[in-house]
Structure formats: C-alpha cells, structure tokens
Amino acid sequence: MKGQKLDEFAFILLAGIIFIAIIVLTLPPAVESKPVVNPRKIVLNGLNGTSRGVSLEIIGNNTNISLSADGEIAKFVDFSDNYFDVFIKKNVLIYFDLPNRVGKFLGNIYVNYKGGKIKIPVEVNVVSSKEKILSFSEIGPFDPFILEYGENEKILRNETQFEISRGFFGSKIKAISAEINNLNKVEKIVLKFEVIESNKLGDLIIRYNGNVIYKGKPSLGIVELEIPLNKIVNIEFDCEKPSYQFWTSTYYKLKNVRLIEKLKTNAIKTFNFTLSNDQISNFDHFKIALYFDSSQSKGRSLLEIKVNGKVVYEGRPHTIYEEIEFSKDIFGNPIYLSKENKIEFKILEQGKWVVKSWSFYVYYLS
Numbered sequence: 001m002k003g004q005k006l007d008e009f010a011f012i013l014l015a016g017i018i019f020i021a022i023i024v025l026t027l028p029p030a031v032e033s034k035p036v037v038n039p040r041k042i043v044l045n046g047l048n049g050t051s052r053g054v055s056l057e058i059i060g061n062n063t064n065i066s067l068s069a070d071g072e073i074a075k076f077v078d079f080s081d082n083y084f085d086v087f088i089k090k091n092v093l094i095y096f097d098l099p100n101r102v103g104k105f106l107g108n109i110y111v112n113y114k115g116g117k118i119k120i121p122v123e124v125n126v127v128s129s130k131e132k133i134l135s136f137s138e139i140g141p142f143d144p145f146i147l148e149y150g151e152n153e154k155i156l157r158n159e160t161q162f163e164i165s166r167g168f169f170g171s172k173i174k175a176i177s178a179e180i181n182n183l184n185k186v187e188k189i190v191l192k193f194e195v196i197e198s199n200k201l202g203d204l205i206i207r208y209n210g211n212v213i214y215k216g217k218p219s220l221g222i223v224e225l226e227i228p229l230n231k232i233v234n235i236e237f238d239c240e241k242p243s244y245q246f247w248t249s250t251y252y253k254l255k256n257v258r259l260i261e262k263l264k265t266n267a268i269k270t271f272n273f274t275l276s277n278d279q280i281s282n283f284d285h286f287k288i289a290l291y292f293d294s295s296q297s298k299g300r301s302l303l304e305i306k307v308n309g310k311v312v313y314e315g316r317p318h319t320i321y322e323e324i325e326f327s328k329d330i331f332g333n334p335i336y337l338s339k340e341n342k343i344e345f346k347i348l349e350q351g352k353w354v355v356k357s358w359s360f361y362v363y364y365l366s
Contacts, residue, residue: 032114035060035086042109042122044096045282045365047129052096054281055338056120062086062113071107073122075099093336098126132365134284139360145269146354147347149301152263156180156189156233159257166202166241167249174237178259180230187264189227191235193257195220202240202250209234233259270344275362280337282364285327286312289361293354294319301351306344310335317353 036059046052058065063085069077073096080093094109104125111118156178165172180186191206195218198204206214208227227233237257239250275283288305297319305313310329328334343360347353 032062033060034116034118035062035065035111035113037111037118037120039277040120042094042120043125043281044123045125045127046096046098047132048098048100048102048126050098051334052098052283053334053336054094054096055336056092056094056109056111057089057338058086058092058111059089060086060113061088064114066112067092068110068112069107069122070110071122072105073107073109073124076105077107077109077122091338096124098124102126102128127365132284134363135366136287136361136363137279139273139275139362142271142358142360144354144356144358145345146266146352147269147303147345148266148352149347149350150265150352152265154261154263155258156261157257157259159254161196161253161255162237162257163251163253164204164237164239165249165251166239168241168246170249171238171241175234176257176259177232177234179232180261183229183231185264186229186261188262189229189233190260190262191225191227191258192222192260193254194222195252196255197251197253199248199251201242201245201248204252205238205240207236207238227259235259268344268346270342273341273343273360274339275337275341277339279362279364280339282366283327283337284363284365285325287361287363288313288324289359290317290322290324290355291357292317292320292322293356296354297352299351301353302348303353304346304348306342306346307335308337308341314348 038057038059039054042054044052044054064083065086066083067079076097076099078095078097080095084090084092099105104123106124107122109120109122111120157176159174159176162174163172164174180189198217198220200217203215203217205212206225209230209232213227214225227235237252237254239252242248242250286307300316300319303313303315303317304311305324310333311331312326312329312335313324314330345355
C-alpha cells in the first residue's frame with residue numbers, strides 16, 4: 001500500500017514536470033520594448049570624396065541591437081559600433097564616406113531590436129566642391145576669458161633634515177608654521193617629506209593646528225599629505241614611545257620636509273554650444289575669431305583648441321587678433337558633432353592670454 005502511494009506521487013511529480021516543460025517550450029520569445037531613436041530621418045549634404053559623420057542616439061533598455069543599411073547608401077555607410085546592448089542611452093556614430101560621383105543617394109538605416117526594427121530614411125546629396133553654396137550662423141555669444149600658465153606651487157617652508165624621537169625618559173619633537181596669503185587663490189596645502197630612517201617602535205604622529213592628521217608607521221620613502229586650508233598653519237611632528245622597551249626610544253629621521261602651497265590655475269577654459277540638425281548634417285567648417293588684450297597678455301604662448309575632445313588648433317596666435325578656420329582635427333580626422341558640443345581652450349606653456357571678446361561661426365551647405 002505504501003509503495004503504491006509512492007508510485008502515485010512519482011507519477012504526479014513527473015506529470016507536473018512535463019507540464020511545466022511544455023509551457024516553457026511553447027511560450028513565445030520575450031519581446032523587448034521599442035527603443036527611441038534620434039534623428040528619425042537623415043538628410044546629409046556633402047562634397048564628393050569627403051567623409052562625414054552623424055551621431056545616432058538610441059534610448060531604451062535593449063539587448064543585442066544591430067544596425068544595418070540598404071539602398072544606394074549601403075555601399076558607403078559604416079557604424080562606430082554594432083551588435084550592442086543599450087542601457088538607458090547610447091550614442092553611435094554613422095560614418096559616410098561620400099563617393100566621387102555627384103548626385104542624390106537614397107536608402108535606409110535600420111535599428112534592429114528584439115521584436116522589430118526601426119527604419120530611418122536617409123537622403124545624401126553629394127555635390128561638387130565647385131558648386132557648393134554655404135550658409136553660416138554665429139554660435140554664442142560667449143563671455144571673455146583669461147588663460148594663464150605659470151608656477152602653480154609655492155614652497156612655504158623647507159626643512160632639509162631633522163630627527164624626532166620619544167622614549168620613557170625624554171622626547172624630541174619638531175614644529176613648523178606658515179601663514180597663507182591670498183587664501184582665495186590657493187587650491188590646497190600639501191605637506192611632503194621623505195622618511196630616510198626609523199626603528200618603527202611607535203607610530204609617527206603629525207598634528208595640524210593641534211589636531212592629529214596622521215598616525216602610523218610609514219615605510220621608507222616619500223609621504224604626501226593634504227592639509228586643510230587655513231590662514232595660519234602649524235605642523236608638529238611627534239611619535240609614540242615604544243610599548244615596553246623602556247631602555248630605548250622610537251625615532252624617525254625625515255628630510256626634504258616641505259610645506260607647499262598649490263595655487264589655482266586658469267590654464268583651461270571650456271564652453272558648451274549647441275547645433276541644429278541642419279548644421280550637423282550639412283556641416284562644412286568652423287571659424288573662430290579671437291580678439292586679445294595685448295596690454296594684459298604676456299608672451300605668445302602656445303595655444304590649443306579642442307572641439308569634442310579633438311585638437312583642431314595648436315599654435316601661437318597673433319597678439320591682437322587671430323582668425324582660425326577648421327573642418328577636421330590637426331591630424332586630418334573628422335570632427336563628430338551632435339546637438340550638445342564642447343569647445344576647450346588651453347594654454348600649453350608659461351604665459352597669459354587675455355581674450356577680451358571672441359566669435360564662433362559654423363558654416364554649412366545650403
């Protein structure tokens with residue numbers, strides 16, 4: 001009787017497993033939600049034999065997305081990434097290597113996802129350089145700015161070498177102090193020293209304005225500590241006595257003990273700017289006009305300009321006015337543009353540039 005009940009239970013269990021397997025096998029595959037893409041249509045004007053780039057934004061939570069193209073454009077289109085997952089948002093660059101043949105080329109780009117695909121119609125108008133007609137728009141306006149490069153640190157105190165010690169019958173400590181002028185121009189204060197010898201019987205202790213900021217047994221070598229900003233800085237070097245060796249003392253020998261003032265720098269200035277879809281799709285080149293205050297600028301220091309991380313200019317501008325035009329980076333690579341972009345100015349060597357005004361223009365095919 002007991003064996004019969006076990007057989008019935010086994011039969012019911014097996015039937016349940018088979019039922020679950022049938023359900024799993026017959027369920028339709030999971031369909032992911034449709035992602036959002038931008039732009040939904042691409043119209044691109046460009047010169048024959050040139051390369052262009054368009055940024056494609058995909059928003060959603062999808063796996064195994066792929067990109068493909070058909071029509072006349074399929075022969076000269078490529079993607080910076082393919083077969084990827086999207087978590088919230090992803091940007092992919094679409095490359096167009098425009099043919100030498102002039103004319104209109106049509107096709108589609110597809111964003112393929114689980115459960116469907118999104119079609120993006122594409123129209124590429126290839127024109128000869130002899131026929132191009134340009135429109136331009138001023139980007140901005142932007143504020144004037146100053147770029148300055150110089151010594152960004154100042155040594156407030158410098159102790160060549162000293163020894164501190166502490167035992168059951170005596171101690172030797174060391175104190176240094178400094179006053180910080182123009183606190184608003186200081187980024188941070190650094191205490192830097194080198195441990196050249198120690199028996200490590202107790203911890204090295206460093207106090208800042210009476211508070212312990214370091215306690216430990218440093219290895220031989222350089223130690224660097226950031227000190228809180230304050231107008232008056234008092235540093236005290238001390239150490240613990242040995243735990244039980246009453247006949248000896250803990251000691252640390254330090255050299256090149258420096259209290260360093262790190263100054264704020266204005267070597268880089270960054271501005272954000274936006275472009276329309278028309279300006280992106282039909283982009284030809286940028287132009288920057290810089291007006292310098294020659295009475296306040298110092299030297300003709302090397303200046304670097306980047307757009308979206310690409311170096312588009314590196315040189316020594318004239319001290320009063322400089323006009324810079326570019327369509328690619330300094331290595332001949334295309335600049336990839338989107339609605340939100342960034343331009344960065346950086347001074348690369350000692351000197352000062354005072355830009356009292358500047359203009360920024362985008363030129364694009366009409």
